[in-house]
Amino acid sequence: MPFGNTHNNFKLNYSVDDEFPDLSKHNNHMAKVLTKELYGKLRDKQTPTGFTLDDVIQTGIDNPGHPFIMTVGCVAGDEESYEVFKDLLDPVISDRHGGYKPTDKHKTDLNFENLKGGDDLDPNYVLSSRVRTGRSIKGYALPPHNSRGERRAIEKLSIEALSSLDGEFKGKYYPLKSMTDAEQEQLINDHFLFDKPVSPLLTCAGMARDWPDGRGIWHNDNKTFLVWVNEEDHLRVISMQKGGNMREVFRRFCVGLQKIEEIFKKHNHGFMWNEHLGYILTCPSNLGTGLRGGVHVKLPKLSTHPKFEEILTRLRLQKRGTGGVDTASVGGVFDISNADRLGSSEVAQVQLVVDGVKLMVEMEKKLEKGEAIDSMIPAQK
């Protein structure tokens, strides 16, 4: 947890050797990249808001590795982190995002009409569809680093913006600190409520500070469009519904997101974005689109097939348990989503999910009938 240590004035009295973390048992992107030399070069730097190298890396030191996924092991505390600590973060980004170079440009495409198909994923297999992204509000430090005053200001701005939504987006804000038991239970039943982070990936980076101050959930009356305020990012925007109509989910996602962005811009608070990194978020893994489009899908047979992992890799998809980023799957139901975030657009990523899930459902059906799927194994996308 990047606390006091990370702004301890005495640490520069100790040599780089004395201060360099022990990463010998570690397996995350930060540990792969951070050498002693690099640590020595960056350790006395800080962003204008005071975020230090030790702040960036503490979560990766405290969490050596994860059984299910290769973690990033570093976070940004503000927009400038990606610039001040680029010597560390550029290689991490390159490693995480398939060789993305410091000179590469990222493309944003939130025009849902560019998606082909996606309205007919088989609901006998595809239980639910969901698209989420994050957004950061320019001028404020990010969740690992923001003060209570900043966090509350973000909440206030978010409520103002969301209150002005209408039509299918008309909804209500539920601040975590004043939620009634009944409201809480309903939100849990709807699978909307986010808990105080218990994942050490998040707690070690400081994102649980002052919980539940400044945190809340907004959702529309139909319960198909949600915004989480001040969890892992300033805003997490989510479109979801039961069944396999990913096209509808994505339409609502794009329309809602753009409405929200317009309102924030009108109040002179744009989202953090640049043409190299796309949308700037807390975790380097979410740069670019910040988009995770996915389904909960029943794949009891395919998931036990020896080529399951290979197929996912080729389709540029990843699996998770149905409880979220660091959970295991239950009952053969998997969360399948796009693996990429940076270097391809929103439309392209959702297209991969739509096409990939269609294929995997076909494979599952074949395996159910005891047939081989060898001819269906795709080429690397």
Place this chain on the structure above:
Amino acid sequence: MPFGNTHNQMKMNYSAEQEYPDLSKHNNHMAKVLTPAIYDRLRSKQTPSGFTLDDVIQTGVDNPGHPFIMTVGCVAGDEETYEVFKELLDPVIEDRHGGYKPSDKHKTDLNPDNLKGGDDLDPNYVLSSRVRTGRSIRGFCLPPHCSRGERRMVEKLSNEALDSLTGDLKGKYYALKNMTDDKPVSPLLLASGMARDWPDARGIWHNDNKTFLVWVNEEDHLRVISMQKGGNMKEVFNRFCTGLTKIESLFKEKGHEFMWNEHLGYVLTCPSNLGTGLRAGVHMKLPNMSKHAKFEEVLKRLRLQKRGTGGVDTAAVGGVFDISNADRLGFSEVELVQMVVDGVKLLTEMEKRLEKGQSIDDLIPAQK
């Protein structure tokens, strides 16, 4: 957790009111004391090592209250914290330590010969006896705030000192990173930053007999523990004093002293451990007494507290309680252990009475 936020330079652009934490659901010493006015006066300050008010209080903001004990809700990051933030910490100390005033002086007495009795607590009831304290090494930041370099130096110095112990105290150091281990899970500790970089530079030293242990870099730089099965608290305390005094002289030989002053005694991370830093206690069976309506009252009058047998934030299991001194500051080490010895003897008598279905009303003590 007092991370980045606690040294976020943008926060001074927000008013004290905008930054003041919401303590409306909180029940800890920090929350009782910290008004918006105090927050305003202290929020721009920091100690020479850079520890801020937000660093001090973050654990209390993140942990509103504890079901079993009234928590302190604030920590020190270095020796100077107690001076720079005295406006907050003096009232916390006063509230926690029975009205201890900023002008009061604390007495240290580590002479085990001054303890009367204590070698005959009934082992049918008293399963084990233990005395612990903490020590901080002057010149280094405390566990919520120390850097890896500082923590490693504390480990190195501790090893050098402990390696030169002899006789009954001769022992060995076991670095946590070479063992499978428990990371602290108590949110009280996690929220204050003490688990950072775990298990780097953490370890346990113990003598060959396993009756004298030193924890390095857990909640304090050093935690010194003397323990054994059964009820011979006198022997436990003898070993405790002898070992501790030896360790202190070994550190002094190398030019390092313990943080101590005549007002606060030994300076430790948690304000609740100032003074002696001493918790002397037993694990004892009190299945009948613990259900008696006056159990809490009796403990209070004896100046004792109960805990579960897993430590500070656990529940009792099977009628076995951890009974220890409640005070730390304003009494000497000998005085506190005496209270435990005398109090445990009395509780044992009461338990025996209740077993026989007899009343204990005549045994209820006056307030010590």
